[in-house]
Amino acid sequence: MAPQTNIDRSFGALTPALSEWILEAVDSMGFVKTTPVQHAAIPMFMKNSDVVVEAVTGSGKTLAFLIPIVERLFRLDAPIKKHHVGAIIISPTRELATQIHTVLSSLLRFHAPSAALLDPAQDDTDMEDADAPPKPTFPPGTLKVIPQLLLGGSITPAQDLSCFLKSSTNLLIGTPGRLLELLSSPHVHCSQSSFDALVLDEADRLLDLGFKDDLQKILSRLPKQRRTGLFSASVSEAVDQLIRVGLRNPVRIAVKVKARAAPNGTTGETGAIEDKKTPASLQMSYLVLPASHKLPAIKKVLSSLQPRPQKSIMYLATCYSVDYFQHILPEVLKGYTIVPLHGKHPDKVRRRNFAKFLDSVTPSILLTTDVAARGLDIPSVDLVLQLDAPSDPKTFIHRCGRAGRAGRKGLAITFLTPGREEDYIEFLRVRQTPISPLTKPDITITAEEAEATSNKMRKVVKIDRALFDKAQRGFVSWVRAYSKHTASSIFRVQDVDWTEAGHAWGLLKLPSMPELKKWEGDRSLGIAMDFATYAYKDKVREQQRKAEQEEYEASKTEGKKRHVPENKREAAWTQQKDQKATKELRREKKAARREHERVAALTQEERKEEERLKGMIEVMRRQVKEKEERDAADAFEGFSD
Numbered sequence: 001m002a003p004q005t006n007i008d009r010s011f012g013a014l015t016p017a018l019s020e021w022i023l024e025a026v027d028s029m030g031f032v033k034t035t036p037v038q039h040a041a042i043p044m045f046m047k048n049s050d051v052v053v054e055a056v057t058g059s060g061k062t063l064a065f066l067i068p069i070v071e072r073l074f075r076l077d078a079p080i081k082k083h084h085v086g087a088i089i090i091s092p093t094r095e096l097a098t099q100i101h102t103v104l105s106s107l108l109r110f111h112a113p114s115a116a117l118l119d120p121a122q123d124d125t126d127m128e129d130a131d132a133p134p135k136p137t138f139p140p141g142t143l144k145v146i147p148q149l150l151l152g153g154s155i156t157p158a159q160d161l162s163c164f165l166k167s168s169t170n171l172l173i174g175t176p177g178r179l180l181e182l183l184s185s186p187h188v189h190c191s192q193s194s195f196d197a198l199v200l201d202e203a204d205r206l207l208d209l210g211f212k213d214d215l216q217k218i219l220s221r222l223p224k225q226r227r228t229g230l231f232s233a234s235v236s237e238a239v240d241q242l243i244r245v246g247l248r249n250p251v252r253i254a255v256k257v258k259a260r261a262a263p264n265g266t267t268g269e270t271g272a273i274e275d276k277k278t279p280a281s282l283q284m285s286y287l288v289l290p291a292s293h294k295l296p297a298i299k300k301v302l303s304s305l306q307p308r309p310q311k312s313i314m315y316l317a318t319c320y321s322v323d324y325f326q327h328i329l330p331e332v333l334k335g336y337t338i339v340p341l342h343g344k345h346p347d348k349v350r351r352r353n354f355a356k357f358l359d360s361v362t363p364s365i366l367l368t369t370d371v372a373a374r375g376l377d378i379p380s381v382d383l384v385l386q387l388d389a390p391s392d393p394k395t396f397i398h399r400c401g402r403a404g405r406a407g408r409k410g411l412a413i414t415f416l417t418p419g420r421e422e423d424y425i426e427f428l429r430v431r432q433t434p435i436s437p438l439t440k441p442d443i444t445i446t447a448e449e450a451e452a453t454s455n456k457m458r459k460v461v462k463i464d465r466a467l468f469d470k471a472q473r474g475f476v477s478w479v480r481a482y483s484k485h486t487a488s489s490i491f492r493v494q495d496v497d498w499t500e501a502g503h504a505w506g507l508l509k510l511p512s513m514p515e516l517k518k519w520e521g522d523r524s525l526g527i528a529m530d531f532a533t534y535a536y537k538d539k540v541r542e543q544q545r546k547a548e549q550e551e552y553e554a555s556k557t558e559g560k561k562r563h564v565p566e567n568k569r570e571a572a573w574t575q576q577k578d579q580k581a582t583k584e585l586r587r588e589k590k591a592a593r594r595e596h597e598r599v600a601a602l603t604q605e606e607r608k609e610e611e612r613l614k615g616m617i618e619v620m621r622r623q624v625k626e627k628e629e630r631d632a633a634d635a636f637e638g639f640s641d
């Protein structure tokens with residue numbers, strides 16, 4: 001079909017017409033026209049249709065669901081009652097939920113009655129600011145949308161409930177676990193008269209993370225008469241099941257990009273027009289290089305690109321890989337601030353590091369895992385580097401899509417090793433995700449350059465044995481991740497060039513692991529290293545290592561009576577551990593005896609009551625554990641070795 005050129009794509013031309021204040025809000029955001037997905041989805045969702053929306057990354061899906069949701073809430077017959085919920089937005093990660101909340105708040109700032117109540121949870125002072133203008137008052141019954149963000153982490157479910165009750169919030173945004181928790185309270189109502197719409201953002205990711213049960217429980221608490229929307233850049237087959245149970249005759253909206261396919265299957269000047277699942281403004285490239293050439297190539301790319309990339313994202317396969325490379329990269333990529341972010345970081349660190357990357361004014365690289373693959377909208381990111389291909393082909397689109405957003409130029413480079421990994425190019429092409437060889441800048445790496453980079457890395461590792469541990473742990477986790485690749489016929493552990501991989505990581509030796517059992521190469525990688533004197537920087541850890549080593553040496557001297565120093569602090573570490581364990585055992589035995597005596601003294605009724613309470617506690621404990629697991633899944637990154 002020929003593209004329609006005469007369509008009025010302004011927000012003002014949408015039908016049903018948008019409220020004046022929304023037009024004012026989008027205008028102040030600098031948005032002149034709707035994006036294609038907004039043009040298609042806003043009217044549909046505002047009318048009475050459920051929608052399943054698939055549109056490329058960075059195409060403006062957030063406003064495509066936020067605008068209809070608020071418009072619908074303001075068109076309800078009566079204002080939402082106190083402690084009733086009007087709409088819910090579910091997101092797979094905390095960062096994404098927070099981002100949606102931020103966009104919604106900037107929209108609501110243009111609706112005076114709602115704006116007056118924004119961010120009530122953050123205002124915990126009892127002090128009146130004498131200089132602040134008086135808060136405007138509105139007649140009772142004035143319609144207001146009051147959002148609440150539910151994330152878990154440091155805020156307890158009780159605090160969430162208290163905020164809900166105190167502030168009468170009516171639009172909930174959050175991750176599934178916390179949402180379900182709040183909806184389970186008898187004080188929170190989702191009645192037919194007030195509940196209007198549900199949105200599942202990145203629905204396929206919600207399912208990948210194992211939130212299916214939670215989603216079903218949430219759906220069961222909502223009235224059947226509602227509007228539901230699913231939004232993602234990749235709607236997988238798994239989502240169909242969710243569509244069947246949660247949506248009614250949904251309208252499917254798929255916004256794809258047309259690209260001309262080059263004869264070799266990549267995009268180019270000639271060839272037929274094909275659908276693409278990635279934005280036109282995003283250049284998707286690859287480099288095929290031996291593993292140890294990847295980091296020197298990244299260094300060259302960074303120094304050759306004009307203008308110099310200010311914010312880039314580098315994806316690694318596992319959290320432990322990030323833990324290691326965060327110490328190495330500042331040496332290899334001098335002049336760049338390396339900001340680590342992964343799901344095993346405590347909530348506080350995760351938030352602090354993400355803010356650090358957002359706010360940085362010097363060239364920075366976010367070193368991360370798939371935790372930051374989806375939804376994050378950082379417009380100034382113009383370069384995405386994938387040191388390895390992601391295990392899930394869908395993730396590929398989302399990772400690359402952190403650059404080239406909203407029509408801005410972006411570049412995503414994927415690094416592949418020669419041989420079987422090159423089949424990944426065709427694998428992606430048939431999935432409407434064509435990638436082309438990187439030609440500008442033209443990157444070539446010599447063996448000397450690769451060796452110099454490995455040596456640089458080793459120099460850093462040699463300073464502190466703790467880095468050696470991190471390297472070994474990270475490498476093992478990488479191997480495990482590699483072995484779990486979805487495209488298992490392309491990414492095969494038996495094809496890994498271990499020597500190359502070892503040099504690429506700057507390892508001082510290859511770890512002992514089952515995958516290397518039959519390998520006949522040199523595990524020392526040709527590196528002469530005296531591990532007996534290789535010390536930890538941390539004094540306590542070093543003392544411990546020495547004690548362990550002594551113990552080991554002593555145990556090797558067969559038949560020779562071991563000298564155990566009298567001073568307990570100098571005793572071998574394992575011996576101290578044994579003593580501690582014996583004490584612990586004695587303490588447990590004593591406690592068990594006391595408990596036995598106590599139970600024996602109870603009456604029949606008391607025993608029954610105690611059994612009942614124990615059962616209740618067990619159920620609660622299980623629920624807490626399940627919830628913790630769900631929260632942890634929030635931070636899941638495909639590989640959590």
Ligand SMILES: Nc1ncnc2c1ncn2[C@@H]1O[C@H](COP(=O)(O)OP(=O)(O)OP(=O)(O)O)[C@@H](O)[C@H]1O
Pocket residue numbers: 030031032033034035038055056057058059060061062063232233374375376377379401405406
């Ligand atoms: N009408 C518009 N015109 C120009 N820019 C827009 C418009 N609507 C949204 N944007 C901008 O586009 C960027 C991407 O939007 P958004 O994060 O909603 O994309 P998305 O489709 O949800 O992406 P992803 O699939 O990666 O989550 C944002 O920076 C947003 O401010």
